[in-house]
Amino acid sequence: EDQVTQSPEALRLQEGESSSLNCSYTVSGLRGLFWYRQDPGKGPEFLFTLYSAGEEKEKERLKATLTKKESFLHITAPKPEDSATYLCAVQGNFGNEKLTFGTGTRLTIIP
Amino acid sequence: NAGVMQNPRHLVRRRGQEARLRCSPMKGHSHVYWYRQLPEEGLKFMVYLQKENIIDESGMPKERFSAEFPKEGPSILRIQQVVRGDSAAYFCASSLRGPGNTIYFGEGSWLTVV
Numbered sequence: 679e680d681q682v683t684q685s686p687e688a689l690r691l692q693e694g695e696s697s698s699l700n701c702s703y704t705v706s707g708l709r710g711l712f713w714y715r716q717d718p719g720k721g722p723e724f725l726f727t728l729y730s731a732g733e734e735k736e737k738e739r740l741k742a743t744l745t746k747k748e749s750f751l752h753i754t755a756p757k758p759e760d761s762a763t764y765l766c767a768v769q770g771n772f773g774n775e776k777l778t779f780g781t782g783t784r785l786t787i788i789p
Numbered sequence: 790n791a792g793v794m795q796n797p798r799h800l801v802r803r804r805g806q807e808a809r810l811r812c813s814p815m816k817g818h819s820h821v822y823w824y825r826q827l828p829e830e831g832l833k834f835m836v837y838l839q840k841e842n843i844i845d846e847s848g849m850p851k852e853r854f855s856a857e858f859p860k861e862g863p864s865i866l867r868i869q870q871v872v873r874g875d876s877a878a879y880f881c882a883s884s885l886r887g888p889g890n891t892i893y894f895g896e897g898s899w900l901t902v903v
Contacts, residue, residue, distance in 0.1 A: 776834035
């Protein structure tokens, strides 16, 4: 069974203080690893898909990286508007279309 | 989240009533997924559908829950004889070509059972 563990559960940073969120996973053949952002009362907003170890993707202050066992979401010089819950999910390779989600990291950026 | 439309956004039902949640996928998308998010829990897969076909319903409770995606019209998630434990946010998502492709989520339907 696919599993995703995200850490930390919650993170409070000062504005401009860079940090990283971790997503550890086990999956029977990785088809894709997905990062989403979710604001309270909203649906998950797509950020990145990573397909193979060594792959990196960037968007504004966010950078996602992937190894064979984990993914990191690096946040550089965050702003208060980056406050949200960040979700990681994996999709396996063997006829299994579902995304398995972690419980997320709740990020708060303090002005 | 632009494009995946869910309604109603909020729904209140008394125990024993039926809840019907509707989802229109993004334009051109023929793959639809339903997920449930319970308070303080992660998103859990329920069902994966293509037009007129249920592909994977391994996450769907065996009783009271059903889903469809007809040739014409939105996908429907139906919950019969709702109980308090069904109170949750139900998210629909869609993708263009299925597994491995980007999956986009709607804003969710919040069901409260009183």
